[in-house]
Amino acid sequence: MRRAALLGVLMAVGAIGIRAQQAPPAGQAAQPQVATIEKLKDNLFVIKGGGGNTAAFVTSSGVVIVDTKLANWGQQIMDKIRSVTDKPVTTIINTHTHGDHTGSNEFFPASVEVVAQENTKANMQKMDAFKGDKAQFLPDKTFKDRMTLFSGADQIDLYYFGAGHTNGDSVVVFKALRVAHIGDLFARKGTPLIDVNNGGSGVAYPNTVKKAAKTVKGVDQVITGHSDVFPWSAVAEYADFNQAFLDATRTSIKAGKTADETIAAFKMPDRFKDYNMSGVKDNVTKIYAELKK
């Protein structure tokens, strides 16, 4: 095959591969097609690729994983875990309902305990991926506002601070390691996806992130839903970003501008110039609708 033709075939195959996945939220970089693992602490790893970032926390009794990526990524998650430990996976924590964070729950044995915020369980129950026989992969244990799992070096604190990306976003804190996984409440430095069908709220978003930044103490680093690991201070900055976004939208509404006029003239403070703003249209539209209710 001529080189140009081969390249065309490879590109077509790549395009199909990407299309088969759930469309990435606005502003999300193309995901690698092979999982990668990064060591954050001696017993905490971040597995990237195939949807949301997965954390693997190796405790004294087994491996706790936070988020299970898209469907059909379970083996890759497991292979990466096996490259660092022989311990069994005992627990899955789903930060929220989306299929790029819960998609490979079904890869793991039903004996693995699945944990999520109670609204997230209710949202998952509405998904075809968890109906019928697959209901066994739904959360076994839920919490409302706060819950602690395990103790000592293994302690994990789970928090829920209100609506944001969905109405069931957990912040997962590995206490002894001073690291949190925040899921898609902070997916990346950019406009968030506001999933109103699963209870997400652009109006509540800034306060929810602010509460997380203020309430959670003793954390140095945050694993984001889809991007890098940042210093915990990035969460407070992200709350400010969402507040500025809401303020700009509200100011426009007060000035009598339509949603389209607001989108066309949308401007954020300079300090957020590096943030990805690809969700302006979507989020202004959603905030307008929410404030009109």
Ligand SMILES: [Zn+2]
């Ligand atoms: Zn999500």
